[in-house]
Amino acid sequence: MKNIPNIIVSRLPVYLRALNHMQTQGQQTTSSQELGEFVSVSAAQIRKDLSQFGEFGKQGTGYSIAFLIKKLGEILKVDRVWDVAVIGMGDMGHALARYQGFTNRGFRVAMVFDNNPALIGKEVGGFVIQDAKTMLEAIRGAGIKIAMLTVPAAAAQEVADQIIEAGVKAILNYAPISLSVPAGVKLQYTDPAIGLQRMTYYLE
Amino acid sequence: MKNIPNIIVSRLPVYLRALNHMQTQGQQTTSSQELGEFVSVSAAQIRKDLSQFGEFGKQGTGYSIAFLIKKLGEILKVDRVWDVAVIGMGDMGHALARYQGFTNRGFRVAMVFDNNPALIGKEVGGFVIQDAKTMLEAIRGAGIKIAMLTVPAAAAQEVADQIIEAGVKAILNYAPISLSVPAGVKLQYTDPAIGLQRMTYYLE
Numbered sequence: 001m002k003n004i005p006n007i008i009v010s011r012l013p014v015y016l017r018a019l020n021h022m023q024t025q026g027q028q029t030t031s032s033q034e035l036g037e038f039v040s041v042s043a044a045q046i047r048k049d050l051s052q053f054g055e056f057g058k059q060g061t062g063y064s065i066a067f068l069i070k071k072l073g074e075i076l077k078v079d080r081v082w083d084v085a086v087i088g089m090g091d092m093g094h095a096l097a098r099y100q101g102f103t104n105r106g107f108r109v110a111m112v113f114d115n116n117p118a119l120i121g122k123e124v125g126g127f128v129i130q131d132a133k134t135m136l137e138a139i140r141g142a143g144i145k146i147a148m149l150t151v152p153a154a155a156a157q158e159v160a161d162q163i164i165e166a167g168v169k170a171i172l173n174y175a176p177i178s179l180s181v182p183a184g185v186k187l188q189y190t191d192p193a194i195g196l197q198r199m200t201y202y203l204e
Numbered sequence: 205m206k207n208i209p210n211i212i213v214s215r216l217p218v219y220l221r222a223l224n225h226m227q228t229q230g231q232q233t234t235s236s237q238e239l240g241e242f243v244s245v246s247a248a249q250i251r252k253d254l255s256q257f258g259e260f261g262k263q264g265t266g267y268s269i270a271f272l273i274k275k276l277g278e279i280l281k282v283d284r285v286w287d288v289a290v291i292g293m294g295d296m297g298h299a300l301a302r303y304q305g306f307t308n309r310g311f312r313v314a315m316v317f318d319n320n321p322a323l324i325g326k327e328v329g330g331f332v333i334q335d336a337k338t339m340l341e342a343i344r345g346a347g348i349k350i351a352m353l354t355v356p357a358a359a360a361q362e363v364a365d366q367i368i369e370a371g372v373k374a375i376l377n378y379a380p381i382s383l384s385v386p387a388g389v390k391l392q393y394t395d396p397a398i399g400l401q402r403m404t405y406y407l408e
Contacts, residue, residue, distance in 0.1 A: 007211065009402065009405050009406075010402050012401070012405075013397070013398040013401035013402055014382075014393070014398060016401065017380070017381075017382055017393075017395070017397075017398065018382045021381055021382045038382055038384070039382065040391070075405065076401050076404055076405050077404040077405060077407060078401055078404055082400070082404060082407075084400065090299070091295065091298050091299030091302055091303075092296075092299040092303075094295050094298075094299070095294070095295030095296040095298070095299050096396060098295055099295075099296075099396060100380070101357075101380030101395060101396065101397050102396070102397055105380075105397040105401070106397070106400070106401060106404060107397060107400055145407055146400060146403070146404075146407075148396065148400075153305070169406075169407055169408075170400070170403035170404065170406070170407060172396060172399045172400055172403070176221070176304070176305030176309075177221075177225055178218075178221055178222045178225045178242055178243065180242070186402075186403040186406050186407075187244070187403075188399040188400075188402055188403055189218070189221075190394055190396060190399045191221070191305060192300060192303060192305065192306070192352065192376060192394060193217070193221075193305050193306055193309040193310070193311060194217040194218065194221065195376045195392040195394045196286070196288065196310070196311055196350060196352075196374070196376055196392075197216070197217035197220065197280050197282055197309070197310060198213065198214050198217055198390075198392055199350070199374035199376070199390040199391075199392055200280055200281040200282055200286060200310060200350075200374065201213050201216075201279065201280050201281060202213075202374070202390050203281060203286075203349055203350075203373055203374060203390070204373075
């Protein structure tokens with residue numbers, strides 16, 4: 001497979017979410033123009049991005065939404081269900097364990113961990129909070145490749161090192177700190193301050 | 205001011221976070237090489253991005269971290285403190301109201317809202333949850349320009365319309381749904397499923 005620029009890959013989930021929304025509204029086809037307006041990307045960029053992966057639409061008739069959802073799901077490998085571990089069961093961990101937005105989008109929370117004795121053994125969103133001491137073995141045993149990290153900044157790098165040792169290949173980091181990960185491990189930041197700082201540039 | 209591509213602006217907060225981290229570690233200078241490795245961007249890209257805004261480093265001696273933090277803060281307009289409203293006090297709203305990662309990064313939560321009678325009047329993270337019915341007036345009265353939206357998907361567009369009417373110009377959307385906003389309003393999505401879908405493409 002040819003090497004697709006990271007920036008293109010990063011836009012596909014946004015297209016997919018918009019298409020799912022259109023489908024929910026009963027819509028069956030869309031155009032690069034309409035999709036572009038929906039996600040604030042130019043129609044030309046959308047056509048260019050999608051053309052990296054093949055021919056998805058016909059000139060004049062637009063895209064079949066169901067077909068495009070199927071194809072994007074395959075490309076992004078979310079046409080399956082990935083088990084995800086949540087490490088750190090503070091407020092954000094609780095929110096993630098109970099998050100309703102993973103359904104039909106390729107993920108399910110499979111296990112949750114914390115190192116706080118007051119939390120270990122408690123139930124959140126149908127999960128029993130497991131002792132972080134057992135994390136390495138549990139994640140390795142279950143073959144989990146994806147983790148969401150919501151531990152305090154001071155602990156984040158150490159926990160990241162541990163879960164990578166356990167076999168995790170993709171980390172969504174909520175801790176407000178930059179992490180170092182080895183080549184072959186993907187890292188995404190979901191830091192509300194970053195999201196806000198991306199907009200203040202444009203404010204008066 | 206010249207028109208800086210959105211994609212460059214979106215990388216600056218990531219550089220800023222990395223620089224703050226280096227400074228916390230007692231470091232005083234860095235190079236585009238080192239910073240690039242830290243944030244998984246090429247050194248050439250970092251030099252190119254920063255050169256959009258002026259001369260920030262000297263050939264051979266690298267960047268002063270304190271100077272670069274100051275400059276990026278000015279560029280991103282986070283050299284001040286923006287008041288932010290949180291709409292929706294479910295798990296995610298609670299997490300945001302108590303989030304420790306805004307300090308010194310340009311933001312403070314100023315007010316929080318929900319429409320659930322069981323939540324209105326309760327205190328979370330030092331804030332009294334206000335009735336969403338009073339949201340429009342309260343946000344307008346306080347001149348708040350930034351909101352974080354953590355309401356259910358079905359309510360998100362209606363709430364977005366209301367806070368935009370109240371004067372909000374930047375929305376960080378946690379609801380798992382695409383929103384339509386008028387020109388001049390900035391929108392960022394912070395959707396964990398999107399963060400995860402940006403990585404699964406690369407997993408085996």
